[in-house]
Amino acid sequence: MLSFHLSPLFHFQASQRFGEKKPWILMLRVAWFYMSPYLSSTHDVVSHNFSEIPVGSVCVSDIQLKGRGRTKNVWESPKGCLMYSFTLEMEDGRVVPLIQYVVSLAVTEAVKDVCDKKGLSYNDVKIKWPNDLYLNGLKIGGILCTSTYRSRKFLVSVGVGLNVDNEQPTTCLNAVLKDVCPPSNLLKREEILGAFFKKFENFFDLFMEQGFKSLEELYYRTWLHSGQRVIAEEKNEDQVVQNVVTIQGLTSSGYLLAIGDDNVMYELHPDGNSFDFFKGLVRRKL
Numbered sequence: 001m002l003s004f005h006l007s008p009l010f011h012f013q014a015s016q017r018f019g020e021k022k023p024w025i026l027m028l029r030v031a032w033f034y035m036s037p038y039l040s041s042t043h044d045v046v047s048h049n050f051s052e053i054p055v056g057s058v059c060v061s062d063i064q065l066k067g068r069g070r071t072k073n074v075w076e077s078p079k080g081c082l083m084y085s086f087t088l089e090m091e092d093g094r095v096v097p098l099i100q101y102v103v104s105l106a107v108t109e110a111v112k113d114v115c116d117k118k119g120l121s122y123n124d125v126k127i128k129w130p131n132d133l134y135l136n137g138l139k140i141g142g143i144l145c146t147s148t149y150r151s152r153k154f155l156v157s158v159g160v161g162l163n164v165d166n167e168q169p170t171t172c173l174n175a176v177l178k179d180v181c182p183p184s185n186l187l188k189r190e191e192i193l194g195a196f197f198k199k200f201e202n203f204f205d206l207f208m209e210q211g212f213k214s215l216e217e218l219y220y221r222t223w224l225h226s227g228q229r230v231i232a233e234e235k236n237e238d239q240v241v242q243n244v245v246t247i248q249g250l251t252s253s254g255y256l257l258a259i260g261d262d263n264v265m266y267e268l269h270p271d272g273n274s275f276d277f278f279k280g281l282v283r284r285k286l
Contacts, residue, residue, distance in 0.1 A: 032053045032054050032056075032057035032058070033057070033058050034057070034058070034060070035059075035060045035061070036059075036060075036061050037061070037062045037063065038061065038062065038063050038065060039059070039061040039063075039065070040064065040065050041064050041065075041085075041159075042059040042060065042061050042064065042083055042085040042159060043085045043144055043146070043157055043159035045059045045085065046087050046157050047085075047146060047157035050087060050148070050155050050157065051150075053087070055087050055088065056087060057086060057087050058084060058085070058086045058197075059084060059085050059086070060082075060083065060084040060193070061083050062079055062083075063078070063079055063083075064083050064161075078166045078168060078169075079166060080163065080164060080165035080166030080172065081161055081162065081164065081189075082160070082161070082163075082164050082192055082193060083159075083160070083161050083162075084159075084160055084193060085157060085158060085159040085160070086157075086158050087155070087156065087157055087158070088155075088156040088158060088204075089154070089155060089156070090147075090153065090154045090156055091152070091153055091154070093149070093154055094253070095207070095208075095211070095212070096147055096156060097253065097254040098207070098212050098254045099145055099156060099207075100130060100131045100143050100158075101127075101130070101212065101219060101250070101254065102203050102204060102207050102212070102215065103143050103145065103158055103160065103200065104127045104131060104133065104222075105127070105199075105203060105215060105218060105219050105222060106196055106199040106200035106203050107125070107133060107143070107160060107192075107196055108125045108126070108127060108133070108222050109199045109203075109218075109222075110192050110195035110199050110200075111123055111125050111187070111192060111195075112125075113195045113198075113199065114187060114191045114192055115187070118185055118187075118191075119185075120177060120180075120181060120185070121177075121180065123135060123173050123176050123177070123187075124136075125140070125141075125173075125222075126222060126223065126224050127219070127222050127223040128223070128224050128225075129223060129224075129225055129256065130254070131143040131144070131145070133162065135173065135176065138170040138171045139170055140162065140163045140170060140171060140173065141160070141161055141162035141163060142160075143158070143159070143160055144158070144159040144160075144161075145157070145158050145159070160196075164187055164189050165186070165187070165189070173187050174186045174187055203215060212250075216249070219250075220249060225247045225256070226247065226248075226249070228246070228247045229245070229246055229247075230244070230246075230247060230258070230278055230281060231243070231244055231245075231281070232244075232245050232258065232266065232268055232282065232283035233281065233282050234282070234283050243260060243283065244260075244261065245258035245259060245260045245261075245268070245283060246258055246259050246260075247268075248265075251286075253267075255267045255268060255269055256268035256281070257286075260283075264285060264286075265285075265286045266283040266284060266285055266286060267283070267284045267286055268281045268282070268283050268284075269281065269282045269283075269284065270282070
């Protein structure tokens, strides 16, 4: 039986554009809302059926049997996690890679908003570049964005997994709160989902109208990496040279912007061979 309830979702989504509280009219101009107790993957449902469902559709599941992250990594999807996917259309391919940062920021701000409204101390959820969510040094969530190009538009499928109420396999949001508030006041998945779409709609509009610069300050307050020293690799003839650089922010294309000890600015790219993006970074001089 599905344990996801619509009432808390509607309480926290309070759309500025839509006054009706119907499951097919949520934030983000949602026209299709599908819930299931079990699915192979919410991301597969929306991405494989993109042309058959309206843009802005949302899919939610209690348990995923084949949840996945980037590069086909398996994402643990136990009961108590908030797992959902939705669809977007975008025209400018240059900004499509940045949408994962907008989503990540909307998730962290949604958690903060729900905590504020319930009078709870904020769970300090942080963003680990490019698409992971961390709490107290442990991963509790992640973002997966994929896209295809059709009819001069990028069809973007966004997947979000956030461990709200299950302390396995790492920890969860409510693990931090259970000792300081009654069970009835713990965070609910529906509340976070409703708050997410409210935040994301605002952030997405800013992003499309003004670019990611309009969100950068808030993003940098939320991520883990400002001033972080990392080792980057650079190929010099037949040798691979390792250099220590300091992360400054993001480049316009969404990669890491760093400065070397030689005061030269570099763009850092993952080598694609490591599970951890911060191992095997390759630097390119700007």
